[in-house]
Amino acid sequence: MTPTFNHSMDMLIRKLDSIAQLSDEERRAIASLPVTGRLLGPDQDIVHEHDHPSQCCLLLDGWACRYQILSEGKRQIFSFHIPGDIPDLQSLHLKVMDHNVCTLTQATVAFIPHEAMLELTAAFPAIAATLWRDTLVDGAIFRQWMVGMGRRTACQAVAHLFCEMYVKLEAVGLARDHAYYLPLTQSELGDALGLSNVHVNRVLRELRTNEWITLHGGKLEIKKWRELTNLCGFDPTYLHLERHAA
Amino acid sequence: MTPTFNHSMDMLIRKLDSIAQLSDEERRAIASLPVTGRLLGPDQDIVHEHDHPSQCCLLLDGWACRYQILSEGKRQIFSFHIPGDIPDLQSLHLKVMDHNVCTLTQATVAFIPHEAMLELTAAFPAIAATLWRDTLVDGAIFRQWMVGMGRRTACQAVAHLFCEMYVKLEAVGLARDHAYYLPLTQSELGDALGLSNVHVNRVLRELRTNEWITLHGGKLEIKKWRELTNLCGFDPTYLHLERHAA
DNA sequence: CGGCATTTTGAGTCGTCTCAATGATGGTGG
DNA sequence: CCACCATCATTGAGACGACTCAAAATGCCG
Structure with missing residues (x-):
């Protein structure tokens, strides 16, 4: 909620700008989201498999990834995340986490309550569409990683x-x-x-x-x-x- | 638009029911979507990479898949689809197809104009959330396929x-x-x-x-x-x- | 019945893995 | 300030999983 963190919503706006067009009003609505910021060290879990999160985490600085550990101890990393990403945006509509999210470097993250996100998407269908779109791009990236592992x-x-x-x-x-x-x-x-x-x-x-x-x-x-x-x-x-x- | 095809929206409703709760009003709205049905043979492309689709395709009967062909002629299949699935639902918010959709067997598909889908999601936020949710599950399946190729x-x-x-x-x-x-x-x-x-x-x-x-x-x-x-x-x-x- | 796609099997090769050891690098505390 | 330790990168050697090519067997549809 500090000016620092509100200012940092710029990172999210910049990201959404890169995949869709936003109006000034929409930008303002995003900028005024209630957020709680936190500085994390490297290799710290942010969300765990089986969790039922009540907030999303917006990465403001540093890198993060999503991963899963198999029974034999092997690890599969699903994605790398950079500032502006919301690695667990899916938790807005999927109640249970089916994987983990963790930092790779020291990182600054802003937590946004699901409630606030849901209000935002209800009030601004265009933002909802843009966020939906972002999760679709996420899926497109997964597909390319599949190509990499399967056929490259x-x-x-x-x-x-x-x-x-x-x-x-x-x-x-x-x-x-x-x-x-x-x-x-x-x-x-x-x-x-x-x-x-x-x-x-x-x-x-x-x-x-x-x-x-x-x-x-x-x-x-x-x-x-x-x-x-x-x-x-x-x-x-x-x-x-x-x-x-x- | 024939009774047959409207009746077949049952398949979609059954599918959405399997991932979320729908009200009767929402069911009716889905059932009255304007659809164009078509019977296709096996191995027929429905949507191509680089297309800009103006409709979604709902699979009513048979199997389909999404895939991409690499420059060296190798093929990567991204997903298999069964009745009730909308394999190209993502085209609602991503203008350009980055892969192909084709039938695997003889199949019946219903085409739904994007326009109608967008009206439906605008009028019924809960349906929008459910469809969004469906694309998120799609992504979750991709992740598991990644595990399969990478670590199993x-x-x-x-x-x-x-x-x-x-x-x-x-x-x-x-x-x-x-x-x-x-x-x-x-x-x-x-x-x-x-x-x-x-x-x-x-x-x-x-x-x-x-x-x-x-x-x-x-x-x-x-x-x-x-x-x-x-x-x-x-x-x-x-x-x-x-x-x-x- | 013929013809074509698909499945099955064999043999040899190649990419990637595992295990193990050695070098760098960077941070910490005495 | 340097010695130490942990982590990460690098290299070698041998093993194994999956690939390719090729041929034979099977199944299916007209």
Whole structure:
């Protein structure tokens, strides 16, 4: 509720702007949502499987992910989230969590009561449609990850993920010049792509020796965007971005 | 618009009933949607990638799937659909198709104009929420398929799919006693699970020799439900079904 | 009955995995 | 300030799961 956090709803507005058109009135309504902010350390669970959340969490700063642990102890990561995302928006209409949400880095999150979200969507059908749309894009991204795990080589899958994250970050103004900070360990990449950490390491070496990318100290640079997108068949249509003048 | 097709909106109502509670008024509103029915042969595309659809397609009879073809000619199937499903419901809010929808068997589909759907959702927020919810369950299923491809053995992945389809069919009254008609070729199963048709064949043999299942002439019987769900870690929570008395 | 799609089997290969050890890196406390 | 520890990245070796290619068997529909 502090000015800091209300100001930070800008991040959400910027995100929604990237996938749909908002009116000034709608922006104001979003900006005045009651939020509770919190600073979290890395690797902290925000929502657990089997929970019945009564609020959504808006990521303001840092990275988060959704995941599930299998009985054999294996982990599958379903998605990576960046500022502006609401990783558990689905909990607005699905009562039980079927997976976990956790931070990957230190992160600032704003919690928004479901009640407030429901009032907002009832009062502004266009916002409801935009949020619905956001969950649909979410699904589209899942489908592309399925392609990666099912039908792409390990190298293509990694490359595709790197392209996807760049486009997502660039859309909310958090990356440019085909470079960004990628705060993921090789194990996390592996758990997202269905690979072992060892194999991710070898794939990264390949991407580096071919000089498609550089990656050190968490900073990823895509040196040959066109070649890389070509290699992995990256087509950003599925992200359904709509460019609006900022 | 024929009585036949309006009567067939029962299928949609039954489906929505399986994931949420509807009032009588809402049921009537759904039943009076203007629809155009069509009988299609097997393996016919209903919607194409890059299309800008102006209607949704409700599956009344038969099976359908969503898929994408990669540049190298490989195919990834994203989902299987059964009567009551609206495979391209997302086109209501995402203008461009990022994948294809096609029939797997002979099928009856009803086309509903987006305009009518949007009027319905505007007039009945509860229906809007239910449809939104349906697309969220869709996403939850994608996530489980990701687990299958990323972190389950081939055998577990096949078993998990068989359990999932049983629960979905059972929920709309199209299967019982752990048996159903599965109109899929081994190649189609493979393209859905990220496996080769040859390997699917070997996995099926394993499932058969262990007497978990029988499968001949398209009829699948799960002989040991408990053992099979145990083998693949099947937990139907992610389908978010709500049992309502029929 | 023929013809075509599908299933089944075999054999050999390749991608990715696991286990294990070694190098870097970064943060912490004495 | 540095030694220490934990985490992460990197490399090697061997094993295994799944793939490809190819051929034979089966089933199905007209």
